[in-house]
Amino acid sequence: MLVWFAWFNVTALTNMRGGIGPRGRPLMFASMAGVGVLALGVEPLIDGHPWLFAVGYVIARTAVWPLWWSGRRGAGAMRPLLWGPGVSALWLLTPLVPEHLLGWALAALAFLEMSLLLLRPDGKESDAPRLSGPHLVERISLFVMIVLGESVVQIVDSLDTERTAMTWLTAACSAHLHPGSLTCLCLGMILVHVGTQSLTRQAFATNLGLKPRRRPQTAAEREQVRREPAAAREERARDATGAPHDPQGTWHAILGGLTQLATYLVPVVIKLFLVVTIASLTFNALVRPPQTLQAPDGRDVLVDGARVHYRVWGSHGTPIVLVHGFAESTVAWSLTAPELAKNHVVYAIDLPGAGYSQYTGHYSIEDQARAVTGLIEALHIERPVIVGHSLGAAVVGRAALDAPGAIGGVIFADGDAMAFEGRSADPGAWTGVVSRLPYVTTLYRLGTQTNVFARPIFDDQCGSTCRGLQGPDADRLIDAWMRPLRSRDAEDAMRVMAAHAMTHLSPEQVRTIRVPRGIVWGAEDAMSGGSLQVAQQNFAGAPTATIPQAGHLSMVADPAGFAAAIETLLTRLRTP
Structure with missing residues (x-):
């Protein structure tokens, strides 16, 4: 959108x-x-460093500002000063805005710029020549062609690995529902709407303090202009633009103009809302996943009447139970479990609401922990060490609190069992309403039906050296990981979990765990599953193993290294 403003300038x-x-x-x-x-x-901006982005935009905007200034021809100076240096100064302050408010700040600045560009301070019609329609049509057509070209590139990239009918449909929708495409569509609709409301050259000129040039058409007019005193020409120019006659001042004009802008935006927003809603409902009707999916491998066991899915590796050695994190399943352990199985009997469980376990609608931390302890009881596993990854750390911690006699040790892997800021309490009924909107369902299905969006997330979370995603089996692993999320049961579970507090323990609860404890962490995992420092503080004295060049998905980044770290911790686990 900001490139659009610079271009339209x-x-x-x-x-x-x-x-x-x-x-x-x-x-x-x-x-x-x-x-x-x-x-x-752009990339530094995404990482929270907006300086280069802001400087680039200011250069793009202010480079041609001298032309605005030289063309004002006696009109008021405040408007062009606001349009150029004034707005640019505000942009240079954006790096000082807190990261969680940055998006709102950028939107406010863009709104201010559109107000200055489109709104007349006096609100009067003018007899000045209109904008050159053919020129604008040509320019906007070229811009639209560029946007469509980028959409084609997105579709081609989407089809790079998968070539099914579902992928074609999803890729096309994802490209045209991209925020950038929607922004261009919205701005284009605004421009067309404003154009049909007789937006004239005089309107732009008055807003920005630029005197429109109307060349004399006849010999008599040219002779009159030649003989006319300079002072009279200046006075006529002032009368034509009306800028110096604004009795309330420029700021009053801007505030008044916001109301006028709202009259332009409201019908556009309504039309856009209807288009997006119809498109979303249509997509949801066409792309309708099955209610449930059958597990391609593994076994099931009943825990309190509900079916719990699990997998087993190995035939001898001390038992280990692996518990996955959010949006994961037993697939998350498919690379490192065979390494552990060389010396242990390894079990991996699908928690309720995830993987291929039965979707019961009850996904509290007590329900999750009961599934773990119930599996241990049903399979008669002798005091296993349970390893919880990310959100699974809270689950294994709770299981250790509920059944300390049945558990031989607890290891937190890339998770500190704490809630993220603001997620320790139920978010309120509104989240349940939002999660059931058709747009949310559309976005969820766009994100899960193919691996187009998943692969970048895996690459980012895996770390600088991601051995598990190298080679020809990488795409099969990601597809197996995403498959359990492609059912309506999974959608329902996500809605239920979104309406409740994040699965977590309090610091006091973690400190009261009385079974042997340990921590394993990816060296490049900063805050995805919490803080290593917080985990070490709550597990005072517990041994820690760090996996070099691994991110949050440390068991995928280095499966052998993760297994070796677990082996090391098993000999060093300490009881508080």
Whole structure:
């Protein structure tokens, strides 16, 4: 959207001036260079470092501002000053905005810029020539072609690994429902709507303090202009633009103009809402996953009348029970479990609401922990060490509190069992309502029906050296990981869990765990499953094993290294 504003800044200027001439071309190229700097700043912006992005946008905007200033021809100076240096100064302050408010700050600045661009301070019609329609049509057509080209690239990338009918449909929808595409659509609709409301060259000129140029059409007019005193020409220009006659001041004009902008936006928003809603409902009807899925492997056991799915590796040695985290299943352990099975009997469980276990609608931490202890009881596993990854750390911690006599030890893997900030209590009934909106269902299915969106997440969470995602089996692993999420039972479970507090323990509960304890952590895992420092603080004195070059998915990043770390911890587990 910001690139669009920078582009439209130049487009509107050239349209009103009838071109920028040789002297203005260097400024235009400088503005293009600013867009390049802005593009380079996108990735740092995502990482929370907006300086390069802000500087690039300011360059793109202010490079052509001298042309606005030179064209004002006696009109008020406040509007062009606000449009150029004023707004740019605000953009340069965005790196100081807290990260959680940055999106709102950018939206507010974009809204301010649109107000300055579209709104007349006096609200009067003008007899000045209208905008050049053919020029705008050509420019906007080229911009739309670029957006469509990017959509085609997204679709091609989506089909790089999978070529099914479902992938074609999902890729096409994902490309055209991309936020950037929706933003361009929204802005385009606004521009067309404003154009049909007789947006004239005078409107732009008055807003930005730029006097429109109306060339004399006849010999008599040209002679009159030649003989007319300079002071009279200046006064006529002031009367034409009306900028100096604004009795309430520029800020009053902007505030008043916001109401006018709202009248433009409301019908556009309503139309966009209807289009998106119809598209979402249609997509949900066409892309309807099965209610439940059968597990391709593993076994089932009944725990309190509910079916719990699990897998087993190995035939001898001390037992280990592996418990997965959020949006995971037994598949998460499929690489490291065979390594552990060389010396142990290894069990991996699908928690209720995940994987291929029965979806009961009851997914509290007590329900999750009961599934673990119930599996241990049903299979008569002799005091196993239970390993919980990420959110699973809270589950194994709770199991150790509920049945300490049945558990031989607890290991937290990339999880501190704490809740994220703001997720320790039920979020309220509104989350249940939001989670049932058709748009949420559409986004969920777009994200799970193919591996297009999953692969970048895996690469980011795995770490700088991700051995588990190298080689020809990487795509099969990701597909197996995503498969349990492709059912309506999984969708229902996600809705239930979204409406309740995050699965967690309190620091006091973790400190009261009285079975042998240990910690294993990916060296590059900063905060995905919590904090290593918090885990070590609550598990005071517990041994810690760190896996080099591994991120949050440490058991995928280095399966052999993870197994070796567990082996090391088993000899060092300490009881508080």
